[in-house]
Amino acid sequence: MTRKVSHLYVLKFGGxxxxxxxxxRRVADIISAYRRKRYKIVVVVSAMxxxxxxxxxxxxxxxxxxxxxxxxxxxxTGEQASAALLAMALKSKGIEAISFSGHxxxxxxxxSHTKARILEIEPxxxxxxxxxEKVVVVAGFQGKTPYDDxxxxxxxxxxxxAVALAHVLGADRCIIYTDVEGVxxxxxxxxxxxxxxxxxxxxxMLELASKGTQVMQARAIEVAKKxxxxxxxxxxxxxxxxxIIKSKQSLEEAVVRGxxxxxxxxxxxxxxxxxxxxxxxxxxQRLSAENINVDMIVQNVSRNKITDISFTVDKAEARxxxxxxxxxxxxxxxxxxxxxxxxxxxxxxxIGMRSHSGVAAKMFxxxxxxxVNIEMISTSEISISCVxxxxxxxxxxxxxxxxxxxxx
Amino acid sequence: MTRKVSHLYVLKFGGxxxxxxxxxRRVADIISAYRRKRYKIVVVVSAMxxxxxxxxxxxxxxxxxxxxxxxxxxxxTGEQASAALLAMALKSKGIEAISFSGHxxxxxxxxSHTKARILEIEPxxxxxxxxxEKVVVVAGFQGKTPYDDxxxxxxxxxxxxAVALAHVLGADRCIIYTDVEGVxxxxxxxxxxxxxxxxxxxxxMLELASKGTQVMQARAIEVAKKxxxxxxxxxxxxxxxxxIIKSKQSLEEAVVRGxxxxxxxxxxxxxxxxxxxxxxxxxxQRLSAENINVDMIVQNVSRNKITDISFTVDKAEARxxxxxxxxxxxxxxxxxxxxxxxxxxxxxxxIGMRSHSGVAAKMFxxxxxxxVNIEMISTSEISISCVxxxxxxxxxxxxxxxxxxxxx
Numbered sequence: 001m002t003r004k005v006s007h008l009y010v011l012k013f014g015g016x017x018x019x020x021x022x023x024x025r026r027v028a029d030i031i032s033a034y035r036r037k038r039y040k041i042v043v044v045v046s047a048m049x050x051x052x053x054x055x056x057x058x059x060x061x062x063x064x065x066x067x068x069x070x071x072x073x074x075x076x077t078g079e080q081a082s083a084a085l086l087a088m089a090l091k092s093k094g095i096e097a098i099s100f101s102g103h104x105x106x107x108x109x110x111x112s113h114t115k116a117r118i119l120e121i122e123p124x125x126x127x128x129x130x131x132x133e134k135v136v137v138v139a140g141f142q143g144k145t146p147y148d149d150x151x152x153x154x155x156x157x158x159x160x161x162a163v164a165l166a167h168v169l170g171a172d173r174c175i176i177y178t179d180v181e182g183v184x185x186x187x188x189x190x191x192x193x194x195x196x197x198x199x200x201x202x203x204x205m206l207e208l209a210s211k212g213t214q215v216m217q218a219r220a221i222e223v224a225k226k227x228x229x230x231x232x233x234x235x236x237x238x239x240x241x242x243x244i245i246k247s248k249q250s251l252e253e254a255v256v257r258g259x260x261x262x263x264x265x266x267x268x269x270x271x272x273x274x275x276x277x278x279x280x281x282x283x284x285q286r287l288s289a290e291n292i293n294v295d296m297i298v299q300n301v302s303r304n305k306i307t308d309i310s311f312t313v314d315k316a317e318a319r320x321x322x323x324x325x326x327x328x329x330x331x332x333x334x335x336x337x338x339x340x341x342x343x344x345x346x347x348x349x350x351i352g353m354r355s356h357s358g359v360a361a362k363m364f365x366x367x368x369x370x371x372v373n374i375e376m377i378s379t380s381e382i383s384i385s386c387v388x389x390x391x392x393x394x395x396x397x398x399x400x401x402x403x404x405x406x407x408x
Numbered sequence: 409m410t411r412k413v414s415h416l417y418v419l420k421f422g423g424x425x426x427x428x429x430x431x432x433r434r435v436a437d438i439i440s441a442y443r444r445k446r447y448k449i450v451v452v453v454s455a456m457x458x459x460x461x462x463x464x465x466x467x468x469x470x471x472x473x474x475x476x477x478x479x480x481x482x483x484x485t486g487e488q489a490s491a492a493l494l495a496m497a498l499k500s501k502g503i504e505a506i507s508f509s510g511h512x513x514x515x516x517x518x519x520s521h522t523k524a525r526i527l528e529i530e531p532x533x534x535x536x537x538x539x540x541e542k543v544v545v546v547a548g549f550q551g552k553t554p555y556d557d558x559x560x561x562x563x564x565x566x567x568x569x570a571v572a573l574a575h576v577l578g579a580d581r582c583i584i585y586t587d588v589e590g591v592x593x594x595x596x597x598x599x600x601x602x603x604x605x606x607x608x609x610x611x612x613m614l615e616l617a618s619k620g621t622q623v624m625q626a627r628a629i630e631v632a633k634k635x636x637x638x639x640x641x642x643x644x645x646x647x648x649x650x651x652i653i654k655s656k657q658s659l660e661e662a663v664v665r666g667x668x669x670x671x672x673x674x675x676x677x678x679x680x681x682x683x684x685x686x687x688x689x690x691x692x693q694r695l696s697a698e699n700i701n702v703d704m705i706v707q708n709v710s711r712n713k714i715t716d717i718s719f720t721v722d723k724a725e726a727r728x729x730x731x732x733x734x735x736x737x738x739x740x741x742x743x744x745x746x747x748x749x750x751x752x753x754x755x756x757x758x759i760g761m762r763s764h765s766g767v768a769a770k771m772f773x774x775x776x777x778x779x780v781n782i783e784m785i786s787t788s789e790i791s792i793s794c795v796x797x798x799x800x801x802x803x804x805x806x807x808x809x810x811x812x813x814x815x816x
Contacts, residue, residue: 058493061429062500063496067499069506070492070507071492073491074492077488078485084478084481085466085470089470092471125556149512150509
């Protein structure tokens with residue numbers, strides 16, 4: 001039986017956890033507690049509070065379409081500064097610490113500025129510092145391109161930095177410290193009975209994240225799943241245990257694990273399409289060519305050789321998608337294009353539904369009983385999503401939370 | 409006769425020149441004018457306004473003695489951000505531009521964090537960008553150490569970055585844009601008749617800078633002198649020509665070029681030293697061992713085998729120097745140590761005084777006539793400095809300005 005001499009934990013602290021000096025001191029206290037237990041610690045930090053947004057605001061005032069390379073040069077300063085400040089706070093508590101930029105940490109990315117993908121990490125300097133018993137503080141969200149330019153990893157990118165570092169350093173655990181106590185069965189601000197989930201699988205967490213639960217970046221969860229890195233999401237401001245995210249959750253048997261609700265999508269309907277083979281492909285190839293990400297797609301049953309197709313897109317892209325759809329409709333000689341922002345998407349997620357029949361029926365029945373009309377449905381192996389009127393979204397989430405026996 | 413196809417100018421803009429977005433736009437306009445004349449341009453920028461001071465304030469609140477490596481990691485973000493913002497502002501005017509951190513610009517320094525010296529510059533990326541007709545924007549004040557850590561060059565370090573880059577790139581001129589119109593015969597806030605100097609030598613400028621004229625960093629002037637790089641100091645906010653600083657100023661014949669006044673020094677006097685060989689060496693070796701920079705030194709004539717030694721130091725180091733002096737006095741069995749912050753140092757500077765006798769006499773006579781008492785005197789080949797009561801400093805500067813026929 002082999003036993004590691006000392007555990008290595010990667011801790012990630014988001015912007016709200018380092019928003020001011022007293023919060024940075026609190027983070028230093030948390031790290032101090034791990035050090036007393038002789039854990040080796042790598043810390044990944046985001047920029048303080050709304051620093052990134054403030055920098056972006058400056059940039060867009062100077063230039064409505066700022067070059068992305070320069071944006072990365074600008075916004076990467078936020079994490080660099082918070083990493084340096086945390087290292088200073090740790091030293092003031094007598095804890096040896098050293099900060100590294102993404103570049104210095106050896107995070108090599110591709111050339112896609114503002115949304116770069118990590119190609120590899122060369123953690124030589126981090127390992128040297130860990131050998132010297134230093135706490136390693138890494139500026140999250142950033143790396144360098146093969147041209148030695150600074151790149152950033154997109155929104156939530158510090159989560160990805162933390163998971164990727166946990167992988168290459170062979171960490172025992174990656175803990176995401178944030179301003180909520182973990183992953184909940186539904187958003188506690190909407191569903192009062194929502195409870196913290198103690199343990200959830202990667203797949204379920206991915207579904208929840210992609211369906212609107214904003215606790216962790218979806219890409220980071222994917223990477224954790226790929227390399228089987230156990231995650232924990234917990235609060236910086238409480239000592240309660242959080243939510244463990246791991247490959248399987250054999251002990252728990254709930255059919256449905258949680259409810260997601262999002263009001264961030266809009267629905268676009270192209271009416272009266274000629275119902276001939278390849279027509280759907282034609283529509284979505286054109287949308288894809290314009291880099292529009294489509295979420296749900298529903299095609300109604302054909303009547304008289306014509307049909308309607310509805311799809312949902314993120315509201316940020318909705319105007320562009322609407323314009324494209326009208327152009328496409330004109331080209332393929334379809335009819336009117338409808339636009340509807342007034343929708344909500346409610347989803348149930350759980351590995352259990354793979355082996356339990358009747359989950360969909362139970363969902364639709366619960367919504368019907370609450371007189372919530374379902375406008376679109378889409379399903380995956382471990383989730384079912386329904387589009388409803390926006391004003392009915394919260395009711396729908398509460399009803400489903402109760403129907404599947406979640407929470408208190 | 410050889411002729412360069414295109415001039416290369418290095419322009420440096422200080423913190424007050426990039427303090428907000430409208431000032432950054434103004435800087436972009438200035439650069440735009442050079443580009444219309446087809447000059448190749450390298451721009452060195454400082455951090456916006458008081459950014460560096462704000463970051464230092466955060467650091468010292470977290471840790472009263474913050475590690476210097478981490479300080480550099482922190483404060484270097486200021487210049488990186490302003491460089492990126494200026495590049496964006498240039499692009500919004502249709503000018504191709506690219507920003508570089510000190511690291512990316514190839515500025516290699518020694519290991520002295522917060523006051524690093526430049527070892528060499530490897531300007532490969534800058535040259536590539538210039539070949540592509542891009543405006544190159546470099547974050548001033550910073551470089552990297554041989555360990556790939558971020559270093560900074562000390563207060564005013566962006567001036568040094570600009571001059572060093574002008575040298576390695578073979579620039580035709582290095583222009584220091586600032587918030588004053590150039591170098592003046594005296595501080596215009598103190599001496600109303602002060603006039604802008606059109607042309608001044610490196611040596612004179614160095615003397616003025618070291619005597620308290622705060623237009624440019626002294627180290628940067630030394631480097632410009634060493635490599636014979638013609639400098640110009642001029643205002644970002646006016647179109648008037650500034651002051652040219654170059655190796656000789658053969659056309660002008662003034663004996664005295666300018667007056668400096670500083671209230672930043674304190675006077676320390678060790679009384680009743682045994683007047684034996686080596687006693688002065690002993691005192692100043694000990695002060696030097698504590699890294700205290702002494703400016704003027706005066707030793708009075710010995711009476712009865714005892715003497716007094718007075719010296720001036722920067723007020724920032726004065727308390728430390730006073731404590732050291734008392735310890736030294738105790739060890740060498742000298743007497744009381746006096747401390748006096750209430751002094752001003754007024755200096756006249758000019759290459760002309762090398763060949764003109766009677767300059768010192770004229771200075772002392774002018775001060776005497778104005779009933780200004782001289783407490784200490786020190787001279788160099790091209791300057792004479794007098795310590796006077798602080799409250800008489802401004803009068804002294806005005807009197808000397810008039811006596812040597814400077815200004816209007």
